[in-house]
Amino acid sequence: MITILTTGGTIEGLDYVGDKTINKTNVSIADFLESANVDFEYTIVSVFKKDSRAIKDDDREEIARKIEETNASKILITHGTFTMEDTAKYLGKLNLNKTIVLVGSFILGSSADTDAPFNLGYAISSLQLLKPDVYIAMNGQIFLWNNVSKNLETNKFERNE
Numbered sequence: 001m002i003t004i005l006t007t008g009g010t011i012e013g014l015d016y017v018g019d020k021t022i023n024k025t026n027v028s029i030a031d032f033l034e035s036a037n038v039d040f041e042y043t044i045v046s047v048f049k050k051d052s053r054a055i056k057d058d059d060r061e062e063i064a065r066k067i068e069e070t071n072a073s074k075i076l077i078t079h080g081t082f083t084m085e086d087t088a089k090y091l092g093k094l095n096l097n098k099t100i101v102l103v104g105s106f107i108l109g110s111s112a113d114t115d116a117p118f119n120l121g122y123a124i125s126s127l128q129l130l131k132p133d134v135y136i137a138m139n140g141q142i143f144l145w146n147n148v149s150k151n152l153e154t155n156k157f158e159r160n161e
């Protein structure tokens with residue numbers, strides 16, 4: 001059983017100009033999974049729908065609460081890429097003793113060339129194999145919460161050393 005927590009960001013088809021959200025086509029994570037015909041049990045909980053630049057520690061606390069509330073030991077979090085590393089660090093420090101993988105997309109989930117389905121598939125596969133801890137699954141790689149940052153020039157996540 002996997003619990004999927006959704007929090008907004010480009011992966012959910014939300015588009016932004018500056019700080020303003022332009023509500024484009026709302027893409028649901030459920031639609032991606034249904035079209036892939038996945039065959040594992042999951043529940044999707046929408047925690048909030050935000051540009052990740054607007055996510056504050058109060059919001060992260062709410063995510064942590066949802067993680068503690070669920071019986072599932074494997075948690076996927078869909079999240080905007082801008083502050084994904086901050087949420088990963090926040091959760092990593094809590095020692096929640098569950099396998100937690102954060103994933104998002106660089107290209108709008110509603111675009112034909114979106115990286116969302118690839119990233120989701122990679123993250124879900126990794127989630128099932130990784131030991132308890134907090135990870136980011138992006139760019140076809142797995143990053144541990146305490147050794148990751150987003151390179152804004154290359155639009156890639158990378159290890160700090």
Ligand SMILES: NC(=O)C[C@H](N)C(=O)O
Nearest residue numbers: 009010051052080081082
């Ligand atoms: N690629 C993204 O997800 C960026 C997005 N604007 C965010 O919420 O961080």
